[in-house]
Amino acid sequence: MTLQIGIVGTGWFGMMHAEKLAKLDGVNVAAFVATNQQKADAAAQRFEGARGYDSIHHMLDDRKLDAVYVCVPPFAHGEIESALLERSIPFLVEKPIGVDEQLPTAILKGIEEKQLITSVGYHFRYMEGTDRARELLRERTALMALGYWMGSMPGVSWWRKMEGSGGQFVEQTTHIVDLLRYTVGEVTEVYAAYGDRYMSIVEEGITVPDVGTVTLKLAGGAVATISNTCAIPAGDRAGLHIYTNKGVLELGHGGLIDMEAGRKTEYVNRTNPYELENDAFLHAVRTGDTSRIRSSYADAVLTHRVTIAANLSARSGQPVKL
Ligand SMILES: NC(=O)c1ccc[n+]([C@@H]2O[C@H](COP(=O)([O-])OP(=O)(O)OC[C@H]3O[C@@H](n4cnc5c(N)ncnc54)[C@H](O)[C@@H]3O)[C@@H](O)[C@H]2O)c1
The missing domain is CATH 3.30.360.10 (Dihydrodipicolinate Reductase; domain 2)
Incomplete structure (x- = not known):
């Protein structure tokens, strides 16, 4: 089965992940979210069949995604993870997971309730x-x-x-x-x-x-x-x-x-650690086996x-x- 992946954040690391993912068999980089439509479209046009959106909600309403990569600056966490939790969509989030302790602790509670597959970019x-x-x-x-x-x-x-x-x-x-x-x-x-x-x-x-x-x-x-x-x-x-x-x-x-x-x-x-990080996360999304993921959200909260x-x-x- 081909995994449909969304990317939130089209800066340096969002595009780094998108490019690595696009080279993998069985993976389709399907959608991008940016802070405005123009930026999202500019990212999407580099990947065949991908579409751009100006909000996580618009992307999730329009596309059926198997997993999402969250590559936004530390201050921008919260709404994105809540939207993914609401729809039980596994996500890989770049470190750091926030700028305070309260928000990641609240997100972790939601992840544990749903037993959602997560990975954090401690490469x-x-x-x-x-x-x-x-x-x-x-x-x-x-x-x-x-x-x-x-x-x-x-x-x-x-x-x-x-x-x-x-x-x-x-x-x-x-x-x-x-x-x-x-x-x-x-x-x-x-x-x-x-x-x-x-x-x-x-x-x-x-x-x-x-x-x-x-x-x-x-x-x-x-x-x-x-x-x-x-x-x-x-x-x-x-x-x-x-x-x-x-x-x-x-x-x-x-x-x-x-x-x-x-x-x-x-x-x-x-070996390239980002590629191994992708392998571990995508394997978990495909099979439910999270044993190869070395930094879950729960572990990242401790760091x-x-x-x-x-x-x-x-x-x-x-x-x-x-
Ligand atoms: N693991 C690593 O080695 C590594 C390396 C580089 C960056 N990172 C992490 O990745 C994250 C992003 O860093 P970057 O270098 O790509 O930064 P960047 O500034 O190049 O890109 C971030 C992008 O996110 C966008 N953005 C902000 N709020 C958003 C929102 N609500 N929805 C969608 N997009 C939003 C910004 O407009 C910007 O385009 C940071 O947390 C950083 O620490 C990790």
Whole structure:
């Protein structure tokens, strides 16, 4: 059977997903929702037989879809997920799943009531380096971890406003928080210090902090810090160093470097994590078997809560227990 897929959000990542999906057998990219009809039509005309809509409701009224990809900025969640829940349509949603804790918690309640198939775009979970790190950690004790997302400020306007993106820790560095949870374990307490060092001085309208460091306590006793900046001129590193009793594991976009007692072994990611993420989700939609999905909405809520707690801690100056 050919799966009919709708895409909500026709920016960078909506189109990235659409292009990958269109290459798959048994998948038809059937419809696009954008903030206006013109944008939706411009996206749709790139895919044979696809149509554009100016709202999720118009799309769902007009097309019978098997699944929807939600690729909108963090502030724009809510109405889209409610409409999909109402019609019990499985969805893959890009991270982060919101800018506060309340909305994702309410959406999760609806998902659990309907037992709806969901997947969230924490793609580091689908990397071979991550798989290898998890294998190695079965025989090693993770002592502590140092994570980082160091880069420049994205150009899109919503990213620069706290109410639009939730700030860098919620929007970007959430990948590293999720990777920490996936490899080392659950976070029980956070303490955050954020600052405005440069970007809000040189550009108008920026309300997100441009530097931050978050200390995290994990269940079982490991500790971590995760730092980020969006004020350097070009991207530097994004990843996680895990310090273990047998040496250091360095996870990044490219794969894993295992530095065990002076011996360095590299595991390069050979597969595309977004493709594996699609395979897992589409398999679940076809068969009902969700076992290949590595980040469900319920799991993503746990990562999201850590990042929202960090924002709260930075505001209050106090540690926040989870
Ligand atoms: N997993 C990853 O590696 C990864 C990478 C990039 C982006 N993302 C995530 O994808 C999401 C989108 O990012 P992007 O880079 O595509 O942003 P973008 O600004 O390029 O695109 C977002 C689009 O959504 C549209 N939009 C806003 N509200 C909408 C609504 N209610 N209905 C339909 N469309 C709406 C905007 O007009 C815009 O065209 C973000 O949450 C981002 O973090 C994830």
